[in-house]
Amino acid sequence: MPSDISLTLIVFAPLVGALIVLALPARTDLERFRVRTTALFATALPLAVAIFDLLGEVGNPAQGALAQPSIDAPWLRGFFFQMDYHLGTDGLNLMLLFAVTVVFPALVLASWRQRQRPRSHFALLLLTEVGLAGTMATQDLLLLVVFFWMPVLPLALLVGQGQHPRAAEAARRVLVSQSLGSAALLLAALLVLLRTGNTTFNFTTLSTVTPLQGAPGLVVAALLLFAFGSRLAVFPLQRWLVGGLEAASTPVAMLLVLSSVPVGTYGLVRVLLGIDPKGALQLVLPVLALALVTLYWSALAALGARDVRRATASLLVGVGGPVLLGVITFSETSLSGALWLGFATGFFGPLLVLVTGAVAERGGEGSLARLAGRAGGADRLRLLYVCAAAGLVGVPFLAGFPGLFQVLVGSFAQHRFVTALVVAGMALLAVAAWRVGAALFWGGPEDEAEVERVSDARGSEFYAGWWLAAAIVVFGLTAGYFIPYTVHGTDLVAARVSSLAPAKVPGK
Numbered sequence: 001m002p003s004d005i006s007l008t009l010i011v012f013a014p015l016v017g018a019l020i021v022l023a024l025p026a027r028t029d030l031e032r033f034r035v036r037t038t039a040l041f042a043t044a045l046p047l048a049v050a051i052f053d054l055l056g057e058v059g060n061p062a063q064g065a066l067a068q069p070s071i072d073a074p075w076l077r078g079f080f081f082q083m084d085y086h087l088g089t090d091g092l093n094l095m096l097l098f099a100v101t102v103v104f105p106a107l108v109l110a111s112w113r114q115r116q117r118p119r120s121h122f123a124l125l126l127l128t129e130v131g132l133a134g135t136m137a138t139q140d141l142l143l144l145v146v147f148f149w150m151p152v153l154p155l156a157l158l159v160g161q162g163q164h165p166r167a168a169e170a171a172r173r174v175l176v177s178q179s180l181g182s183a184a185l186l187l188a189a190l191l192v193l194l195r196t197g198n199t200t201f202n203f204t205t206l207s208t209v210t211p212l213q214g215a216p217g218l219v220v221a222a223l224l225l226f227a228f229g230s231r232l233a234v235f236p237l238q239r240w241l242v243g244g245l246e247a248a249s250t251p252v253a254m255l256l257v258l259s260s261v262p263v264g265t266y267g268l269v270r271v272l273l274g275i276d277p278k279g280a281l282q283l284v285l286p287v288l289a290l291a292l293v294t295l296y297w298s299a300l301a302a303l304g305a306r307d308v309r310r311a312t313a314s315l316l317v318g319v320g321g322p323v324l325l326g327v328i329t330f331s332e333t334s335l336s337g338a339l340w341l342g343f344a345t346g347f348f349g350p351l352l353v354l355v356t357g358a359v360a361e362r363g364g365e366g367s368l369a370r371l372a373g374r375a376g377g378a379d380r381l382r383l384l385y386v387c388a389a390a391g392l393v394g395v396p397f398l399a400g401f402p403g404l405f406q407v408l409v410g411s412f413a414q415h416r417f418v419t420a421l422v423v424a425g426m427a428l429l430a431v432a433a434w435r436v437g438a439a440l441f442w443g444g445p446e447d448e449a450e451v452e453r454v455s456d457a458r459g460s461e462f463y464a465g466w467w468l469a470a471a472i473v474v475f476g477l478t479a480g481y482f483i484p485y486t487v488h489g490t491d492l493v494a495a496r497v498s499s500l501a502p503a504k505v506p507g508k
Contacts, residue, residue: 006049006053006054007070007071007087007088007089007137008071008087009045009046009049010046010049010050010054010097010101010133010137011046011087011130011133011134011137012130013042013045013046013049014042014043014046014104014126014127014129014130014133015126015127015130016042017038017039017041017042017043017045017126018042018122018123018124018126018127018130019123020038020042021035021038021039021042021119021122021123021126022119022120022123024038024119026118026119032115032118035118035119035122036108036111036112036114036118036122038122039108039111039122039125039126040105040108040109042126043101043104043105043107043108043126043129044105046101046104046129046133047101047102047104047105049101050097050098050101050102054089054094054097054098055098057089057094057485058094058481058482058485060485061091061484061485061487061488062488063090063485063488064090064091064094064484064485064486064487064488064489065090065091065488065489065491065492066090067088067089067090067139067204068088068089068090070086070087070088070089070139071085071086071087071088072084072085072086072088072139072202073085073086082199082200082201083140083142083143083201084140084143084200084201084202085140085143086138086139086140086143086202087137087138087139088137088139089137090489091336091485091486091487091488091489091490091491092266092269092270092339092486092489092490092493093136093137093266093270093489094485094486094489095339095340095343095482095485095486096136096262096265096266096339096342096343096346097133097136097137099258099262099343099346099347100129100132100133100136100258100262100346101133102346102347102467102471103254103258103346103347103350103468103471104125104129105467106254106350106464106465106467106468107125107251107254107255107258107350107464108122108125109460109461109463109464109467110250110251110254110354110460110461110464111125111251112459112460112461113459113460113461114251116161117161120157120161121158121161124154124157124158125154125158125251125255127150127151127154128150128151128154128155128158128255128259130147130150131147131148131149131150131151131152131154132147132151132258132259132262132263134146134147134150135147135148135150135263135266135267136262136263136266139202139203139204140201140202140203141189141192141201141202141203141206141271141275142189142201143201144185144271145182145185145186145189148181148182148185148227148231148263148267149178149179149182151259152174152175152178152179152182153175155174155178155244155252155255155256155259156171156172156174156175156178157171158248158252158255159171159174159244159247159248159252159256161249161252162247162248162249162252163249164246164247164248166243166246166247167247167248169243169247170240170243170244170246170247170248171244171247173239173240173243173244174240174243174244174256177230177237177239177240178230178231178240180226180230181226181227181228181230181231182227184223184224184226184227184230185223185224185227185228185267185271187223188220188223188224188227188276189201191212191216191219191220191223192206192212192220192275192276195212195216195220203270203274203275206274206275207274207275207492207493207496211275211276211277211278211279211500212276212278212279213278217276217278217279217282218279218282218283219279220275220276220279221272221276221279221280221282221283222279222283224267224268224271224272224275224276224279225268225272225283225287227267228263228264228265228267228268228271228272229264229268229290229320230264231259231260231263231264231267232260232261232263232264232265232268232320232323232324233260233261233264233316233317233320234264234290234291234294234317234320234324235290235293235294235297235298235317235320238294238297238317238320241256241257241260241313241316241317242310242313242314242317244256244313245257245309245310245312245313245316245353246307246309246310246313246366249357250353250354250357250358250361253309253353253357254349254350254353254354254357255350257316257345257346257349257350257353258346258349258350260316260349261316261319261320261323261341261342261345261346261349262342262343262345262346263342264320264323264342265323265327265338265339265341265342265345266339266342268323268324268327268338269327269335269338269339269490269493272327273327273330273335273493273496273497274493274496277496277497277500278500280328280330280497281497281500281501281502283328284328287324287327287328288324288325288328288415288418290324291320291321291322291323291324291325291328291418291422292321292418292421292422292425294317294318294320294321294324295318295320295321295322295422295425295426295429296321296425296428297314297317298314298315298316298317298318298320298321298429298432299314299318299425299428299429299431299432300428301314301317302314302315302318302429302432302433302435302436303428303431303432303435305368306367306368306369307366307367307368308356308359308360308366308367308368308371308436308439308440309356309357309360309366310366311356311368311432311435311436312352312353312356312357312436314432315352315389315392315429315432315433315436316345316349316352316353316392318392318425318426318429319341319345319349319392321422321425321426322337322338322341322403322404322407322408322422322426323338323341323342323407325338325407325411325415325418325419325422326338326341326403326406326407326410326411329407329410329411329414329415330494330497330498330501331410331411331414331494332410332487332490332491332493332494333406333409333410333487334406334407334409334410334411335410335490335493335494336406336410336483336486336487336489336490337402337403337404337405337406337407337408337409337410338403338407339403339486339489339490340402340403340406340479340483340486341400341403341404341407342403343399343403343475344391344399344400344402344403344472344475345400347391347399347468347471347472347475348387348388348389348391348392348398348399348400348468348472349388349392350468351384351387351388351391351465351468351469351472352385352388352389352392354384354461354464354465354468355381355384355385355388355457355465356385356436356440358381358454358457358461359371359374359375359378359381359440359454362454362455363375363454368436368439368440369439371439371440372439372440373439373440373441373442374440374452374453374454375440375441375453375454376441376442376453377453377456378441378453378454378455378456378457379456380456380457380462380465381441381456381457381465382437382441383469384457384465384466384469385437385440385441386437387469387472387473388468388469388472389430389433389434389436389437391472391476392429392433393426393429393430393433394426396476397473397476397477398472398473398476399471399472399473399475399476399479400472400476401476401479402476402479402480402483404426406483407422408422408423
C-alpha cells in the first residue's frame with residue numbers, strides 16, 4: 001500500500017466507522033451487535049495497516065531520524081501562514097502511533113456490554129481515535145493543534161454519560177482543562193509564527209530556524225509546558241484525570257489514560273524541545289521540581305486513597321515524574337526513555353483501570369475497605385493486575401522497564417540527586433500499588449465465608465485484558481529491537497538542545 005494512503009487510513013478509517021455506526025439502528029440485540037462489530041472493524045483496520053506498513057520501518061533504525069512514510073500536501077495557503085496536510089512517522093512518534101492502534105480494539109472489547117446509547121458511545125470512541133492518531137501522525141504544528149483538541153469534546157461527552165454522581169462535574173473539568181491546554185498550544189504556535197517570521201509550521205522547518213531568545217522563548221516554553229503538562233496530568237494539573245477516572249465508566253476511564261500520558265509525553269519532546277529548545281533550557285530547575293512533586297504526590301495520594309478508582313488514578317499520575325525527568329535531561333537516552341514510558345503507559349495504564357474498575361463495578365462500590373478480599377477468587381483479574389502494576393513500577397522484562405531504565409541511566413550523570421529521589425519515589429509508588437492489590441485480592445476477614453466474592457474476568461472483558469497484558473509482555477521482551485529506532489529520532493532533538501546549551505546548564 002502506498003505510504004501516503006496508509007497513514008491517512010490509520011487516522012481517518014475510525015471517522016468513517018463513526019459515521020457508519022451513527023447510521024445503524026440499535027433497537028434490538030442483533031442491531032446493537034452490528035454496531036459493536038462495526039466499531040471493532042473500524043479499529044482493527046488501522047491496526048492491520050500499522051502492522052504491515054509501519055512496523056517494517058523499525059527494521060532500519062537510521063530511518064528514525066526522518067519522517068517515513070510521509071504525505072505532504074498543500075492545504076491552507078494565501079494567508080500570512082500556510083497549513084499543510086502533512087503526516088509522517090519517525091523515531092519520535094511511530095511507536096506511540098502504533099500503541100494507539102493496538103489499544104483501541106481492546107477499548108471496543110471492554111465496551112462490548114454497553115447497552116445505553118451504544119451508537120453514541122462507539123461513535124465518540126472512534127472520533128477520539130481520530131484525534132489521538134492524528135496527533136501522533138502529523139508533521140505540521142497547526143494541524144497538531146487541530147488534532148490535539150479534537151478528542152477533548154468526545155472525551156467530555158463520554159465521561160458525562162457515566163452513572164457516577166459526579167460524572168457531570170468530571171466531564172466539565174475534562175472539557176475546561178483540556179480546552180485551556182489546547183488554547184495554550186495555539187497561542188504558543190502563533191507566538192512562534194510572529195516572533196520568527198516563519199510562514200510554515202512544518203516540524204522539520206521549525207526545528208531548523210533560529211530559536212526564540214530570552215523572554216519570548218520562556219513565554220512560549222511555559223505555554224507549551226502548560227498545554228502538554230496538563231494532558232500529561234502533572235501536579236497540580238492532574239485533577240481532570242483523577243476526577244475523570246473516578247467518575248467515568250471503566251472503558252471511558254481506560255480511554256482517558258490513553259489520551260493523557262502518551263500524548264503529553266510526545267508533545268513535550270516533539271514540540272517543546274524540537275521547536276523551543278532555548279525556552280526549555282530556562283525551565284530545567286522548575287521542571288525537575290515538578291517531576292519530584294508529581295511523583296511523590298502520586299505515591300502519597302495512592303497510599304492514602306480510600307477509593308479504588310482514585311487510588312488507581314493517583315498511581316498513574318506518577319508516571320509523569322520520570323517522564324519529566326527524562327525530557328528535561330535532554331540526552332538521546334533519557335528522551336528515548338520518556339517516549340518509551342509514554343508508549344508503555346498506553347498498555348499498562350488501561351489494563352490497570354480495567355482490572356480495578358471491574359472489581360469496583362461488580363462489588364457495587366469503590367471503597368477499598370469494603371472491597372477487601374472480594375476479588376480473592378478472581379485469579380484472572382489478580383494476574384492481570386500484577387502484570388499492569390509490575391509494568392507501572394518498571395519490573396524487568398515488561399514494557400515499562402526499558403523506558404524507566406533509559407530515563408534513570410540517561411539522567412544520572414546530570415541530575416544524580418534528583419535521579420536518586422526518583423528511584424525512591426518509584427519504590428514508594430510500588431508500595432502504593434501493592435497496597436491496592438493486596439486489599440483487593442489478598443485482604444479481607446479471616447473467615448472467607450463472610451466475603452461476597454466478585455466474579456472473575458470473562459468474555460470480551462477477558463479478551464481485552466489479555467490483549468493489553470500480551471502487549472506489555474511482548475514489548476518488554478522485544479524492546480531491544482524497537483528502541484534503536486526511537487533513539488535515532490531523539491538524536492536530532494538532543495543534538496539541537498545541546499548545541500544551544502550554555503557551558504553549565506542550571507541544575508547540573
